Amino acid sequence: MAPTKSDLPLFSLAAPLLENPLALLGYSVLVLAVGYVLYLRLVSPLAKIPGPFWASLSRLWITKHAWDGDMHRTVMKLHAQHGKLIRTGPNEVSVSDLTAIKTIYGAGTKFRKSDWYSVWQGRRKFDLFAERDEGVHGRQRKLVSNIYAMSSLKELEKWVDNAVEVFMRRIKDQGSRTVDLGKWLQIFAFDVIGEITFSKRFGFLDLGEDDGSFKQIEGALRSASWVGQVPWVYWLNDLLVPLIGNRLGIAARHGKIRQFAARELASRKDRGSDHRDMLAKLFEVRSEKGKEMSDDDVLSMATSNIFAGSDTTAISLRAIIYHLLKDPERKDKLMEEIEDRRRAGQLSDPVKLSEANEMPYLQACMYEALRLHPAVGMSLPRVVPKGGITIDGRFLPEGTIIGANPWVIHRDTSVFGDEIEEFRPERWMRKEKGDMERFFFAFGAGARLCIGKNISWMEMSKVVPTLLSRFDVQLADPSAPLKETCWWFVKQEGLLVKLRPRRKSVN
Numbered sequence: 001m002a003p004t005k006s007d008l009p010l011f012s013l014a015a016p017l018l019e020n021p022l023a024l025l026g027y028s029v030l031v032l033a034v035g036y037v038l039y040l041r042l043v044s045p046l047a048k049i050p051g052p053f054w055a056s057l058s059r060l061w062i063t064k065h066a067w068d069g070d071m072h073r074t075v076m077k078l079h080a081q082h083g084k085l086i087r088t089g090p091n092e093v094s095v096s097d098l099t100a101i102k103t104i105y106g107a108g109t110k111f112r113k114s115d116w117y118s119v120w121q122g123r124r125k126f127d128l129f130a131e132r133d134e135g136v137h138g139r140q141r142k143l144v145s146n147i148y149a150m151s152s153l154k155e156l157e158k159w160v161d162n163a164v165e166v167f168m169r170r171i172k173d174q175g176s177r178t179v180d181l182g183k184w185l186q187i188f189a190f191d192v193i194g195e196i197t198f199s200k201r202f203g204f205l206d207l208g209e210d211d212g213s214f215k216q217i218e219g220a221l222r223s224a225s226w227v228g229q230v231p232w233v234y235w236l237n238d239l240l241v242p243l244i245g246n247r248l249g250i251a252a253r254h255g256k257i258r259q260f261a262a263r264e265l266a267s268r269k270d271r272g273s274d275h276r277d278m279l280a281k282l283f284e285v286r287s288e289k290g291k292e293m294s295d296d297d298v299l300s301m302a303t304s305n306i307f308a309g310s311d312t313t314a315i316s317l318r319a320i321i322y323h324l325l326k327d328p329e330r331k332d333k334l335m336e337e338i339e340d341r342r343r344a345g346q347l348s349d350p351v352k353l354s355e356a357n358e359m360p361y362l363q364a365c366m367y368e369a370l371r372l373h374p375a376v377g378m379s380l381p382r383v384v385p386k387g388g389i390t391i392d393g394r395f396l397p398e399g400t401i402i403g404a405n406p407w408v409i410h411r412d413t414s415v416f417g418d419e420i421e422e423f424r425p426e427r428w429m430r431k432e433k434g435d436m437e438r439f440f441f442a443f444g445a446g447a448r449l450c451i452g453k454n455i456s457w458m459e460m461s462k463v464v465p466t467l468l469s470r471f472d473v474q475l476a477d478p479s480a481p482l483k484e485t486c487w488w489f490v491k492q493e494g495l496l497v498k499l500r501p502r503r504k505s506v507n
Contacts, residue, residue, distance in 0.1 A: 040090055045397050051078065051087030059229050062088050066226040069485040072377030072407040079408050084392040089229075092401040094379055096408045098415070098439065100391040104382055104402065105445040109134075111382035113448075114401050116228035122238070122254045126297035128451055129304065141451065143293055144301060147281045150353075150454045156196045156277065157353055157458065163192045164350040164462055166205045168470055171499060178476045182495035185317045185463075186214065190310035192459055197305050198264045199273035213260060216252045217307060222487040223249030225378065253307055261303040278305070305452070311489050312375045313456040316442070318492045319373035320366055320464055322482060323423040325475045325497070330365065330425060331468075337361045338465050349466065356461035364425035366460055370442040371410045372423060377490035379403030380444065406441035407490075415439050471499045 040056055041047055047056075055061035065071045075094055078086045084097040095101065104111045113132040121130035128144075131137040146152055167188040171179065187204040190213070194202040204210045227234045227250055237248050246255070268279055282298045324331040337359055341347040347355055356362055381403035388397045396402060411420045415435045417427050428436065443450040467473065476496040483493040 044090070045395065046087050046091065046093065046400070049085050049087040049093060049394060050082040055088050056090060059089050059092075062092065063226050063229040066229055066378070066487075067222070069222070069225075069487050071225075071379075072405065072484070072486045072490050075379070075405045076407055076411065085394055088379070089401065091399070092381070092403075093396060094408070095391055095402055095404050096412065097391050098412065100389065100402075101404050101409065101439065101445075103389065104404065105380070105448070107446055109382075109446060110385040111402070112385070114381040114383050114403075115231045116381050116401075118231050119224050119228040119234045119250055120253065122234075122251070124254065124300055126293070126300040127304070128301075129308070134447070138447070139292070140297075141447075143285055143289060144282065145451065147278055147285070148451045148454055150458070152281070153196070153454050153458055154353060156275075157462075159195050159199070159275070159277075160192055160458065160462065161350050163188060163195050163201055163205065164466060166191070166201070167463070168350075168466065170205050170208065171467075171471065172501060174499065176498070176500075178496050179499055180495065181321065181473075181497045181499075182314070182318045182492060184208075185321075185495075186210075186310055186314035188463070189313040189317070189459060190214075190306075192313075193305050193309040193455075194264070195277075196455070197278045197302055198268040199275065199277040199279075200264075200268070200271075202264075213257070213306075214310075216256050217311065218487070218491075219249035220252040220257065220307070221311075221489060223251075224253070225487040253303070257307055258299065258303045261306050262299055265299060265302055278302075305455075308450075309452055309455060311491065312450070312452065313459050315373070315375045315489055315491055316366075316370055316456055316460055317463060318482070318495050320369040320460060321467075321473070322475075322492070322495055323369045323372065324365060324468075325473060326478065327423050330423060333425075334361055334365055334465075335468060338469055342469070347465070347469070349469065351462050351465045351469070353458050353461050356465060359465065360429060361425060362461070362465055364428035366457075366464070367428045367436075367440065368423055368425040371416065371440065372421075373490065373492075374406040374410060374442040375489050376406050376441075376444070377484075377486035378488055379405050380441075380448075404441070409439055409441050412439065470502060472502055474498050 037057060052061055062071075065074050075086065075088070078088075079094070079096050084095060086094040088094050095104070103109070112134060113130070115132075117130040117132055121127045121132075124130075126140055128137065128141055131140065167184065171181075171184060187208070187210060190210065191201040191203070191205045194200055202211075227248055234248060234250065237244075237246065237251075265279065268277075273280060279298070279302060282301055286293045286295065286298055324334065338347065341355070341359065346358070381401050384396050384398055384400040384402055386398050388395055388400075389402075390396070391402075410416065413420050417424075443453040443456075474497060476498055480494060480496070482495060485491050485493070
């Protein structure tokens with residue numbers, strides 16, 4: 001006698017599903033989900049790389065930490081716990097292996113920037129930071145690199161001095177009250193960008209506050225930090241903007257901040273200038289190169305100056321001053337160098353860049369503070385090229401997203417020595433600094449080194465010794481830590497100080 005349907009166990013189990021399409025769909029989704037999880041945890045080429053459980057299953061883990069603003073400290077702890085490779089996403093790895101870092105970021109690298117940068121670039125055609133095509137980036141950088149060279153920026157130094165003088169005067173105006181020096185440093189850095197780019201300070205130093213631009217920039221940074229982890233969110237929003245309007249803060253980089261730059265650019269054209277500011281030099285390139293650089297490209301460069309120029313410099317200045325104030329012994333040692341130079345007639349007021357470059361302990365303090373607190377606190381993500389790469393004995397296939405975090409690199413004891421969490425400028429005073437300089441990632445590395453590095457370095461070199469020459473600066477509460485928030489840049493809050501004018505200023 002042939003068996004009936006009811007005698008077949010599998011059919012009996014499947015019968016309810018066949019009769020209920022929704023149940024069948026749900027069962028299928030469950031099977032696929034379980035299969036996906038098993039693949040990611042057991043079969044994927046990244047399956048044996050340690051890291052948070054949820055990071056291996058979804059990009060929600062990395063997106064959450066990008067939103068929370070704690071990525072720099074989180075990844076440092078993970079590397080300390082697990083070693084040179086950390087799985088931070090289903091297809092993403094954080095690396096601290098020095099040999100691999102040379103390969104990923106070194107000259108002639110084939111590791112292109114990941115789609116994370118597409119969110120920053122949007123539809124802009126000229127964007128040195130976010131451009132992912134190395135050929136395009138090389139051609140664009142070649143057009144403007146001379147403008148950002150230190151030799152070119154030195155021509156603008158006396159106009160930076162104007163901003164330094166206003167900054168010092170406004171600081172003195174605060175009297176004996178507690179001063180949020182971090183806020184004033186940001187205002188100063190923003191006004192300097194106005195001075196060197198448009199031949200006009202934005203006037204924030206005079207007012208003692210900004211016009212809302214800082215909030216726009218901060219909102220764009222926070223938005224890009226997390227949206228970059230899921231770029232499809234940005235492009236879906238971009239598609240729906242005509243229907244729902246913009247819902248993402250990162251669009252301010254392409255919208256309101258760009259509009260701000262466009263207004264300043266138009267104003268600069270109307271009034272002219274008595275010297276060759278950066279905008280004049282950009283328009284000279286525009287005239288010489290014709291189709292290689294458009295008016296819109298010039299605007300993009302001006303916008304980039306505004307967007308990134310103030311934050312990176314202010315963060316670095318806060319780091320230098322904070323670590324000096326937390327370490328009176330090192331601060332006194334720097335003051336000795338300043339006073340020795342002053343007595344020898346080798347120090348101007350404001351301090352000149354050429355003079356600061358000849359102050360070894362000052363330069364060591366700057367390097368060390370930026371080692372401990374590099375402005376960028378997230379991975380610099382790249383895509384593994386064809387052929388894959390083997391790191392620390394693990395093979396990572398083509399298409400894997402891989403990146404190193406400056407906060408992690410800067411704490412490698414094999415490069416920077418012992419007491420890695422201590423502020424020790426002396427480590428930069430030794431003759432042989434090859435590896436330390438090679439793995440100093442405060443401004444990125446290789447061909448993608450931040451083009452605005454020299455602007456920041458000039459401001460830092462001038463402001464720190466000038467400020468300490470004119471004022472005795474003390475933390476209002478030496479026991480109070482700074483608050484850190486990592487939305488790409490690791491911004492500090494709470495640099496509250498007391499300032500007292502010194503009896504003798506530098507002559």
